[in-house]
Amino acid sequence: MSRTVYLNGAYMPEEEAMVSVFDRGFLFADGVYEVCAILDGKIIDFEGHMARLERSLGVVEMSVPVTKSELLEIHRELIRRNALEEGAIYMQITRGAADRDFIYPKGVEQTLVLFTQAKDLTSEKDGLKVISAPDIRWGRRDVKTVQLLASSMAKTMAKSKGKDDVWLVEDGLVTEGSSSNAYIVTNEGKIITRNLSNSILHGITRASVLKLAAELDMEIEERPFTIEEAQNASEAFITSATSFVYPVIEIDGIEISDAKPGPVSKRLNQVYAEESRKSAC
Structure with missing residues (x-):
């Protein structure tokens, strides 16, 4: 069974999640990301990751497209839908889709993507x-x-x-x-x-x-x-x-x-x- 991912306000199977070929994340790497570890189905260091997200976005003159409480609920819903006990949730925010131009576009809807990865985080580490x-x-x-x-x-x-x-x-x-x-x-x-x-x-x-x-x-x-x-x-x-x-x-x-x-x-x-x-x- 495929994962459920989040894309611009909707939860969907990963096979159905599509981003425009004109998305600036694809054309210019014009975006930032965060990754939160998940242990026992819960999120680690969420506040710290959100603070750094806001800082990174501010440097590149972007804002968070949803509220922090909404982001927390999206994380929790992805954990529920994917039955994730241990692993990570990756979140990427780009400036959105616009005709190719080096100058930041105005009035463009940002792209917000979140997806899970099941990973073993706590087993013995050999080095x-x-x-x-x-x-x-x-x-x-x-x-x-x-x-x-x-x-x-x-x-x-x-x-x-x-x-x-x-x-x-x-x-x-x-x-x-x-x-x-x-x-x-x-x-x-x-x-x-x-x-x-x-x-x-x-x-x-x-x-x-x-x-x-x-x-x-x-x-x-x-x-x-x-x-x-x-x-x-x-x-x-x-x-x-x-x-x-x-x-x-x-x-x-x-x-x-x-x-x-x-x-x-x-x-x-x-x-x-x-x-x-x-x-x-």
């Missing part, structure tokens, strides 16, 4: 093997735009080399993963992750995990780090909405933490899952 690559993305990575070609290229490159993912590097320093925030743990137990700026996505899971780490009295330093520093770290890991806290056990062929998940990432993943279940809506 990721990553490679490094130059960060060729645009300069406003803090905007969660649908223009994901560079990230797709990076993931495909990693796959072709028999690895899991890529850590992106700019001016000799790690920015983030291809679709995640990146962290290392020093031999003294300090968590290092890049500070917020236009250079990285302001991860909602990142914010939640750092808050939990602080509550656990873990030391945190927000600054860039190099691949060499990461290779010499005690641990490394990533965070994202659908990865939670995921250990990294190899970077450019160098094993980290004896090629096993380390205690910091394991503890943070456990606590994040527990707290997410408590606060899910």
Whole structure:
């Protein structure tokens, strides 16, 4: 049985959901997106994702086409219709369909799409093997735009080399993963992750995990780090909405933490899952 998706005010089978060939999301990647994790049929970090959605839309001079309460109900209805217990809901908002022109069109109805993906989010994590690559993305990575070609290229490159993912590097320093925030743990137990700026996505899971780490009295330093520093770290890991806290056990062929998940990432993943279940809506 096919999934039920949401498109511009209607719920329908995925086979019937169609978007115009003139949609600016297709022509210009003129749109933004968000993804919320689903645990036990409930939504994780909804308020944080909605706040970032509004911020991203504001940067590109768009607004949210429906209210936050309406978006929450759409998420919940998709969970019900698709019997989704664990996975994610992806939401994309584009500027809408208009004749091809680089200038933003006026008076165009935006396109709003939401769909579910069933995923295993909570099983034991063996660890990721990553490679490094130059960060060729645009300069406003803090905007969660649908223009994901560079990230797709990076993931495909990693796959072709028999690895899991890529850590992106700019001016000799790690920015983030291809679709995640990146962290290392020093031999003294300090968590290092890049500070917020236009250079990285302001991860909602990142914010939640750092808050939990602080509550656990873990030391945190927000600054860039190099691949060499990461290779010499005690641990490394990533965070994202659908990865939670995921250990990294190899970077450019160098094993980290004896090629096993380390205690910091394991503890943070456990606590994040527990707290997410408590606060899910």
